Amino acid sequence: MKSKLIRLASLPVGIPQEANFNLGFEELPAIKAGELLLKTLYISVDPYLRAKMAGGHKPPLVAGDIMYSRAVAEVVASAAADFKPGDKVLGFLEWRDYLIHNGEGLTRLDDSGLPLSSYLSVLGSTGLSAYFALTDIGKPKPCETLVVSGAAGAVGSIAGQIGKLMGCRVIGIAGSNEKVDWMKSQLGFDAGIDYKTTPDTGAAVSSLCPDGIDIYFDNVGGAISDAVINRMNDYGRVVVCGSIANYNDTASGTGMPLLPLVVYKKLLVQGFLIADYKARFAEGIGRLQQWIAAGQLQYAETIMDGFDRLPEAFIGLFEGKNEGKMIVRV
Amino acid sequence: MKSKLIRLASLPVGIPQEANFNLGFEELPAIKAGELLLKTLYISVDPYLRAKMAGGHKPPLVAGDIMYSRAVAEVVASAAADFKPGDKVLGFLEWRDYLIHNGEGLTRLDDSGLPLSSYLSVLGSTGLSAYFALTDIGKPKPCETLVVSGAAGAVGSIAGQIGKLMGCRVIGIAGSNEKVDWMKSQLGFDAGIDYKTTPDTGAAVSSLCPDGIDIYFDNVGGAISDAVINRMNDYGRVVVCGSIANYNDTASGTGMPLLPLVVYKKLLVQGFLIADYKARFAEGIGRLQQWIAAGQLQYAETIMDGFDRLPEAFIGLFEGKNEGKMIVRV
Numbered sequence: 001m002k003s004k005l006i007r008l009a010s011l012p013v014g015i016p017q018e019a020n021f022n023l024g025f026e027e028l029p030a031i032k033a034g035e036l037l038l039k040t041l042y043i044s045v046d047p048y049l050r051a052k053m054a055g056g057h058k059p060p061l062v063a064g065d066i067m068y069s070r071a072v073a074e075v076v077a078s079a080a081a082d083f084k085p086g087d088k089v090l091g092f093l094e095w096r097d098y099l100i101h102n103g104e105g106l107t108r109l110d111d112s113g114l115p116l117s118s119y120l121s122v123l124g125s126t127g128l129s130a131y132f133a134l135t136d137i138g139k140p141k142p143c144e145t146l147v148v149s150g151a152a153g154a155v156g157s158i159a160g161q162i163g164k165l166m167g168c169r170v171i172g173i174a175g176s177n178e179k180v181d182w183m184k185s186q187l188g189f190d191a192g193i194d195y196k197t198t199p200d201t202g203a204a205v206s207s208l209c210p211d212g213i214d215i216y217f218d219n220v221g222g223a224i225s226d227a228v229i230n231r232m233n234d235y236g237r238v239v240v241c242g243s244i245a246n247y248n249d250t251a252s253g254t255g256m257p258l259l260p261l262v263v264y265k266k267l268l269v270q271g272f273l274i275a276d277y278k279a280r281f282a283e284g285i286g287r288l289q290q291w292i293a294a295g296q297l298q299y300a301e302t303i304m305d306g307f308d309r310l311p312e313a314f315i316g317l318f319e320g321k322n323e324g325k326m327i328v329r330v
Numbered sequence: 331m332k333s334k335l336i337r338l339a340s341l342p343v344g345i346p347q348e349a350n351f352n353l354g355f356e357e358l359p360a361i362k363a364g365e366l367l368l369k370t371l372y373i374s375v376d377p378y379l380r381a382k383m384a385g386g387h388k389p390p391l392v393a394g395d396i397m398y399s400r401a402v403a404e405v406v407a408s409a410a411a412d413f414k415p416g417d418k419v420l421g422f423l424e425w426r427d428y429l430i431h432n433g434e435g436l437t438r439l440d441d442s443g444l445p446l447s448s449y450l451s452v453l454g455s456t457g458l459s460a461y462f463a464l465t466d467i468g469k470p471k472p473c474e475t476l477v478v479s480g481a482a483g484a485v486g487s488i489a490g491q492i493g494k495l496m497g498c499r500v501i502g503i504a505g506s507n508e509k510v511d512w513m514k515s516q517l518g519f520d521a522g523i524d525y526k527t528t529p530d531t532g533a534a535v536s537s538l539c540p541d542g543i544d545i546y547f548d549n550v551g552g553a554i555s556d557a558v559i560n561r562m563n564d565y566g567r568v569v570v571c572g573s574i575a576n577y578n579d580t581a582s583g584t585g586m587p588l589l590p591l592v593v594y595k596k597l598l599v600q601g602f603l604i605a606d607y608k609a610r611f612a613e614g615i616g617r618l619q620q621w622i623a624a625g626q627l628q629y630a631e632t633i634m635d636g637f638d639r640l641p642e643a644f645i646g647l648f649e650g651k652n653e654g655k656m657i658v659r660v
Contacts, residue, residue: 056594221589246590257585259551260573262601264386269599271592 003028003098006310010063011053014248015318021067021311028100031079036101038073040307040330041088043095044120045069045314046154047219050247067095067310070124072109072116083108090119097307097330112289121154121325122292122299125274128284129241130158130217132277135166137239137270138215142167145209147228150219152179154325155241157187158288159217161297164188168215171208173201173224175320182323186298195224202227212236221245226256229267238269248318300324333358336425336640340393341383344578345648351397351641358430361409366431368403370637370660371418373425374450375399375644376484377549380577397425397640400454402439402446413438420449427637427660442619451484451655452622452629453615455604459571460488460547461614462607465496467569467600468545472497475539477558480549482509484655485571487517488618489547491627494518498545501538503531503554505650512653516628525554532557542566551575556586559597568599578648630654 002025009022031037049069051057061067071093075083080103083089091106093099109119121127140146146163150156151172160183163170172183172192180192191208198204205213205227212233218225222245229238261267277284291297302322304313307330317326332355339352361367379399381387391397401423405413410433413419421436423429439449451457470476476493480486481502490513493500502513502522510522521538528534535543535557542563548555552575559568591597607614621627632652634643637660647656 051590051594056590058594218589221587221593225589240589240592243587243590243593246587255585255587255589257551257573257576258588258599259548259555259570259585260381260386260576262570262599263551263573264381264388264601266601266603266606267599268601269588269592269597271594271596271598273596276596 001028001098002026003096004307006067006095006307008053008061008063008065008067012050012248016050016053016311016315018311018315023308026096028098031077031100034080034102036075036080036083036103037077038089038093038099038101039076040071040073040093040097040099042072042117042120043069043093043307043310043328043330044071044124045310045317045326045328046126047242047244047247047317049314050244050318054247056247068092069095070120072119073099088116090124095307095310114289114292117301117303117327117329118299120327121301122158122288122297123285126154126325127158127288127299128277128281129272129274130155130162131284131288132274132280133239133241133272134159134162134215134217136277137268137272138163138217138237140166140168140215143169144214145169145171145211146215146217147171147173147205147209147213148217148219149173149224149228150242150244151183151189151192152320152323153219154322156217156219157183157300157324158297159241160189161187163215163217165291165296171205173220173228179320179323202230205231215239217241219244222255229258229261230256232261232265232267234265236265236267238267240269240271244318301327303327303329305329331358331428332356333426333428334637336397336637338383338391338393338395338397342380342578346380346383346641346645348641348645353638356426358428361407361430364410364432366405366410366413366433367407368419368423368429368431369406370401370403370423370427370429372402372447372450373399373423373637373640373658373660374401374454375640375647375656375658376456377572377574377577377647379644380574380648384577386577398422399425400450402449403429418446420454425637425640444619444622447631447633447657447659448629450657451631452488452618452627456484456655457488457618457629458607458611458614459602459604460485460492461618462604462610463569463571463602464489464492464545464547466607467598467602468493468547468567470496470498470545473499474544475499475501475541476545476547477501477503477535477539477543478547478549479503479554479558480572480574481513481519481522482653483549484652486547486549487513487630487654488627489571490519491517493545493547495621495626501535503550503558509650509653532560535561545569547571549574552585559588559591560586562591562595562597564595566595566597568597570599570601574648631657633657633659635659
C-alpha cells in the first residue's frame with residue numbers, strides 16, 4: 001500500500017516555512033513476523049522540534065530526515081504477539097499516515113474516558129511537564145505569585161491551573177487579548193498580559209505583581225523572560241520549560257545578564273527532561289485525571305484536520321495559532 | 331578618644347576609585363552600661379560590597395554611609411556581662427579603627443590554632459561559601475569535571491581544592507600566569523587558564539575539558555561564564571557565587587541568552603545566601619579544619635597593612651591584586 005510521509009526538506013532560517021518541508025509517498029511492503037501496520041490517528045507538533053532543527057535539542061533534525069514526534073496510532077494489522085488489530089498505541093512515530101513498526105517503545109493506551117488526543121496533551125508529556133516541573137522545581141506554596149509565559153499554550157495553560165489549585169496567585173502572559181480572556185474566564189487565572197499590545201511588559205508585570213514574583217514558569221525566553229526575572233523575589237524559582245523566543249534566532253542574540261540576578265536574589269533556574277520522571281508518570285496522570293474528573297482542570301486542544309497540514313500546524317506554533325495543545329488529526 | 335572611620339563619599343561609576351571614599355575622624359565618648367569598646371584587628375573587603383553600591387545586593391550602600399563589612403576585633407573595655415577585655419570577636423563592623431558596640435550579633439572567637447584572620451577567610455564566610463555551595467548545589471561526584479572562575483580568589487581557591495578532595499578534575503580560570511601556576515603547583519588544580527593572555531577562553535576550556543563540564547563554580551559572570559556554560563554537559567550544575575564582571579557595569583549590559591541552554595541541557599543554575607547555612611556552620615568549619623590539619627587544604631590570604639588602605643584593598647579586588655582572601659590588618 002502507498003503511504004504518505006513528510007520530510008524536512010531544508011533547515012529553516014528564522015521561523016519555519018512550508019517550503020522547508022516536503023510531502024512524499026512510499027510503497028509499504030507487507031508486514032513481516034514481529035511487525036505491525038499502524039494507521040496514525042493524531043500527531044503532536046511541538047516547539048522543541050524547532051530546537052532540534054537548530055541543533056540545540058538532541059538528536060538534531062537535519063535536511064532530508066523524515067519528521068517524527070509523539071503520535072497516537074491504531075494497529076491495523078499485527079504479526080507481533082503483544083499487539084492486536086484495533087489496539088491504540090502511543091509512541092515517537094515518523095510523520096506518516098500509515099507505517100510499519102516493530103513495536104519497540106510503543107505504549108498501549110487504555111480507555112481513559114478522555115479522547116485519544118488527550119494522550120498528546122493533558123495526559124501526555126505536556127500535561128506531565130506542567131505537573132512535575134511546577135511541583136518539583138517551582139515548589140508552589142499558597143499565596144505565592146506564579147507568572148506563566150506562553151500561558152495559553154499546551155504546557156503553560158496546565159501549569160497555571162495547577163498553580164491555582166495549589167493556592168498561588170497566577171498571572172499569565174500570552175499573545176492575544178482572546179487568549180488573556182480565555183485564561184481568566186475559563187482557566188481561572190487571576191490576571192493576564194497580552195504582550196503584543198502591552199507597550200511595557202515589565203511595567204505590566206510590576207503592576208499585576210505588587211508582591212513580586214516567587215515562581216516563573218517559562219515557556220518562551222527572550223525579552224518577556226528578562227522582564228519577569230528582573231522582578232523575582234529573593235529565593236525565586238525559574239522553571240525553564242521552553243524558550244520558543246530563541247529557537248528561531250538567526251544570530252547568537254543578546255540578553256539581559258542573568259547571573260548577577262541569580263546572585264543578588266538567590267534564584268534557582270532549572271531545566272528538566274520530562275522522561276526523567278518516567279517512574280512517576282502514573283502518579284502524574286492519576287493526579288491530572290482526578291482534577292479533570294472533578295472539573296478543576298480544563299484542557300484545550302487546537303486540532304487541525306489533515307495529514308498534509310502538519311507543516312502548517314507546526315509553523316502555527318510560532319504564530320501563536322494554538323490555544324492549548326496543537327495536534328493534527330490524520 | 332579619637333577614632334578613624336571611612337565613608338563612601340560618592341557612588342562609584344565603573345571600577346571604584348580612591349576618591350569615592352573619605353577618611354574621617356570622630357571623638358568616641360566613654361562606654362555606657364552594656365557597651366564595649368572594640369579595637370579592630372582585621373577587616374574583610376569583598377566584591378559583594380561593590381554590588382551593594384550598585385543596589386543589587388541589599389541593603390544598598392549609599393553616599394555618606396560609613397562602610398561596613400565582616401571584621402575581627404578585640405574587646406578593649408567592657409561594660410557588658412558577656413564580654414571581657416582581651417576577647418576576640420567577629421561581626422559586621424563599621425570601618426573604624428576603634429568603635430563602641432552594644433555586643434549584638436558579635437561572635438566570640440575561640441582559638442582555632444589558626445591566625446585570627448582565618449575567621450575572615452577559610453573559616454569565615456568565604457570558606458563556608460565554597461564548602462556549602464559546592465557540596466550542596468554543585469554535588470560533585472568522582473571523575474566529574476569542575477571549572478572554577480575567579481579561581482585564585484578567596485572562594486574559588488577553596489572551592490577548587492574541595493572539588494579535588496571530592497575526586498573531580500578541576501580547571502581554574504584566573505587573571506594571571508602567576509595565579510595559574512599557583513593553582514596548579516600549590517592548590518593541586520589539574521589545569522588553569524589565564525584569561526587575560528588566552529585569546530579564546532572558550533577554545534581553551536574546550537581543549538582542557540574534553541569530556542565537557544559537569545559543574546561550574548562561578549565567581550565572575552560575564553563573557554568567561556558564557557564561554558563555560560556553553561560547554562556544560564547535560565544536567566550540569568552552575569553554582570553562582572559571585573558576578574564580579576557585572577558589579578561594575580555602567581550600562582545594562584548584554585550577554586549570551588542563558589535560558590535556551592538551561593532548556594537544552596537541563597541545567598541547574600543557582601545562587602545562595604551563606605547565612606542560610608548558619609545551622610550547619612559548625613559542620614562546615616569542622617570539615618575545613620580537618621582538611622587544613624591534614625595538609626589537604628591550603629588557604630591563602632593577601633593581607634594589606636594599615637586602616638587607611640581599606641579603599642586601596644577594596645579596589646584591588648577588581649584589579650585582581652589578591653591571591654586568596656583580601657584582608658586589611660588595622
